[in-house]
Amino acid sequence: MAHAPVLLSKRALIDRSYLEHRAKVLDLAAFIDRVERASGEDGDDFRMRALQACCALLLDGKPHRAQRVLELLSDQTLDPIAKAGSKGATGAVPPVAGGAR
Amino acid sequence: MYIDPHIHMVSRTTDDYQRMALAGCVAITEPAFWAGYDRSSPQGFHDYFRQLTDTEPKRAAQYGIRHHTWLCINPKEAEDPVFAREVIALIPSFLKCESVLGIGEIGLNKNSRNEVEILEAHLDLAAAHDLMVLVHTPHLEDKLKGTRLIMDAIKNQGRLDPSRVLIDHVEEHTVGIVLERGFWAGMTLYPDTKCTPQRAVDIFEMHGTERLWINSAGDWGQSDPLAVPKAQLEMRARGHTEAAIRKVSFDNPMTFLSQSGRFKIA
Ligand SMILES: [Zn+2]
Numbered sequence: 549m550a551h552a553p554v555l556l557s558k559r560a561l562i563d564r565s566y567l568e569h570r571a572k573v574l575d576l577a578a579f580i581d582r583v584e585r586a587s588g589e590d591g592d593d594f595r596m597r598a599l600q601a602c603c604a605l606l607l608d609g610k611p612h613r614a615q616r617v618l619e620l621l622s623d624q625t626l627d628p629i630a631k632a633g634s635k636g637a638t639g640a641v642p643p644v645a646g647g648a649r
Numbered sequence: 650m651y652i653d654p655h656i657h658m659v660s661r662t663t664d665d666y667q668r669m670a671l672a673g674c675v676a677i678t679e680p681a682f683w684a685g686y687d688r689s690s691p692q693g694f695h696d697y698f699r700q701l702t703d704t705e706p707k708r709a710a711q712y713g714i715r716h717h718t719w720l721c722i723n724p725k726e727a728e729d730p731v732f733a734r735e736v737i738a739l740i741p742s743f744l745k746c747e748s749v750l751g752i753g754e755i756g757l758n759k760n761s762r763n764e765v766e767i768l769e770a771h772l773d774l775a776a777a778h779d780l781m782v783l784v785h786t787p788h789l790e791d792k793l794k795g796t797r798l799i800m801d802a803i804k805n806q807g808r809l810d811p812s813r814v815l816i817d818h819v820e821e822h823t824v825g826i827v828l829e830r831g832f833w834a835g836m837t838l839y840p841d842t843k844c845t846p847q848r849a850v851d852i853f854e855m856h857g858t859e860r861l862w863i864n865s866a867g868d869w870g871q872s873d874p875l876a877v878p879k880a881q882l883e884m885r886a887r888g889h890t891e892a893a894i895r896k897v898s899f900d901n902p903m904t905f906l907s908q909s910g911r912f913k914i915a
Contacts, residue, residue: 554854555888564886565847614848618822622793623760632728632759635683637789639842 576603598640651898652676652914653877654906655754655783655817655835655864658705658716659697665867665874670712672878676914678717678906679705680754680783683725685869691735694722698739702746715914717906718746719753719783727758727767737770744778750909751775753783754817757795760787768802776808781909784816786823788842796823800830813908817864818843824856833905837866838876846880850887858893862901 556564576599583596602617610616623641650673658666658679669677679701681694688694701718709716720743722736743749755771757764775782782803787795796816803809816827817835820843827834836852837843844852849863865876873879877898884894906912 612821614851615821618820619793621790622822623790625794626797628760628762628765628798630762632761632764635725635758637759637787637791639789641790 594643595638595640650675650895651877651881652678652902652906653865653867653874654678654815654862654902655680655837655866656874657682657866657868658709659700660869661867661874663708663711666709666712666714669874670714672875674714674877676715676717676912677709678719678750678783678902678912680719680785681721681723682754682785682868683723687726691732691739694736695739698743702743702748706748717748717750717912719751720749721752721755721771722767723754724756724758724764724768724785724787727764728761730763730766733763733767734770737767737774740774741778744780747911750906750911751781751783754785755782756785756799757787758785758791760791760795760798765798765802768799769806772803772806772809776806781906782809782814784814786816786818792818792820793822796827800827800832803832804830812860815862815905818866819852820844821848821852824852824861828856828860833860833862836861836863838863838880839866839872841871846876846883849880850883850889853884853889853893853897858896858901860901860905861897862905863897 554561580596584591598621601620605616605620606613621640653669653674654677656677656679658677681697681701684697688697698720701720705718706716720740722733727733740752752771752775755768757768772782784799786792786799799816803811803814811831812833815833815835818837819827819834824834836849838846838849843866853861863877863880865872865874867874867876881894881898903912
């Protein structure tokens with residue numbers, strides 16, 4: 549890895565994109581608040597737990613965060629499943645699939 | 650000037666062709682895919698293949714865009730292998746069409762046994778006719794596993810040269826393993842579920858620009874037929890040279906697709 553260098557300086561990248569990512573953090577915070585305020589029993593949804601694990605990963609100080617977030621959200625089993633029950637994907641590993649978590 | 654090597658124009662308006670032409674698009678390739686519902690008969694696919702090989706090239710030509718296609722039954726409709734094999738049997742009669750580049754987008758969706766069986770049937774068809782292959786990798790949590798299973802299926806098939814196979818929809822966790830094994834890789838710029846232009850440019854910076862392309866995979870979902878020129882803009886804003894921009898959005902697709910002997914720009 550690290551083929552071509554990042555051509556912009558740290559400062560230039562931050563100047564260019566800080567506000568965009570500040571807004572994304574606010575969206576995430578507000579989303580978690582909204583789910584918490586909502587009625588229903590699904591506070592322990594596996595997708596919300598996955599999001600929290602991703603947030604923790606961002607703070608561990610190690611590189612390749614995007615790759616590691618995707619790995620955290622990936623089914624790590626190796627064998628084909630017996631039958632495709634649905635066509636869709638959820639974006640996190642459902643507890644029954646025996647994934648990373 | 651750019652090529653969008655993966656876009657589903659049957660789901661887009663003629664206005665999109667015009668906007669793409671205005672943004673510099675000169676050629677596209679359109680893989681066969683899922684219509685958003687399961688087709689009720691192989692005849693439904695026959696009509697779709699006529700649309701891909703006859704109607705769309707004419708619609709694109711009005712705007713100076715050269716249209717090419719890839720044929721298959723997509724993995725979302727591969728859970729019924731008897732039905733899928735009936736559709737695969739229709740493909741050889743379309744191979745004489747000059748705009749057909751190969752088999753695609755084949756691959757996996759939920760990584761099921763039936764999907765793997767139909768993937769293997771497509772790989773056999775490609776090998777038998779010496780065709781190039783465009784591979785769809787699964788969505789979200791299924792992508793990493795599916796990418797591994799697909800690469801193993803191609804290796805086990807044994808008669809397909811990885812340099813004539815492009816594995817599409819790679820992201821940060823799959824791009825390395827795909828390139829390592831000698832395949833071409835595609836990054837899809839698609840809202841929420843795939844890459845953004847920003848992340849695609851990160852991947853170029855980390856993995857280089859060899860054997861990599863970008864596409865919009867614009868389709869009937871919320872998607873952006875102008876995603877490739879937006880990635881060009883992002884590269885420019887981040888200080889990349891015009892030569893590098895041209896390489897990933899024009900030269901690379903040109904190099905890969907020209908191996909078919911059929912790819913032309915307008
Ligand atoms: Zn597609």
